[in-house]
Amino acid sequence: MQVALRIEKADPPDRTDLLIAAARAVALLCLDDRAGADGPWAAPMDAWCDARIRKIARRARGAHWQAAQEVWGVTASHGDAQARAFVPGRVGGVDARVRRLQIGGTDVDGELPSAPSGAVGTLVLWINPTLEMTVGKVAAQVGHGSMLGVALMSRDEARAWFDAGCPIDVCAADEDRWAALLEGDRRGSAIAVRDAGFTEIAPGSVTVIAQWAA
Known part of the structure; x- marks a missing residue:
């Protein structure tokens, strides 16, 4: 894609x-x-x-x-x-x-928030604080996270989320929160994106964790 x-x-x-x-x-x-x-x-x-x-x-x-x-x-x-x-x-x-569109040159300014908006019905995508990735790489990873995150929703929640325009927060996790999110992935309350390692980072790296704010 x-x-x-x-x-x-x-x-x-x-x-x-x-x-x-x-x-x-x-x-x-x-x-x-x-x-x-x-x-x-x-x-x-x-x-x-x-x-x-x-x-x-x-x-x-x-x-x-x-x-x-x-x-x-x-x-x-x-x-x-x-x-x-x-x-x-x-x-x-x-x-x-x-x-013909360029793959490079995707970096733009701005700092990611460290906490989500708190809005109900929002999929929160947390970025791994230990990885160095270009904006283009992160864009691909959060795209994958938004796909996987639907699995955290019931069928009715997924339909309502889609009808609302797929509200999403993208946030930077600190190391403590990241450790808790990894545990959530193991328990099934969150879903991690593991990269194949074709570009920028090592294969199997967890880049994004999706968390559903039902």
């Missing part, structure tokens, strides 16, 4: 807003009716889920961002930030309008 992060040179978005937009775009795409059993996106989505799930975040701006809106996918926003998740496909078959 390719994810485009809108980062205009003259007016880049806030880091937290951009990561929330990326995570929300992935969740909205995965839960979209078009990705369901009888939808036009069903076959590529099923093939992706049955294989090794990968995500690649790219930088988009100006006319290239506008052109990317024509490719199958879902655009989400948060604050002044926007991101678009595209229906997945083979690495060699990426649409030219997406392929």
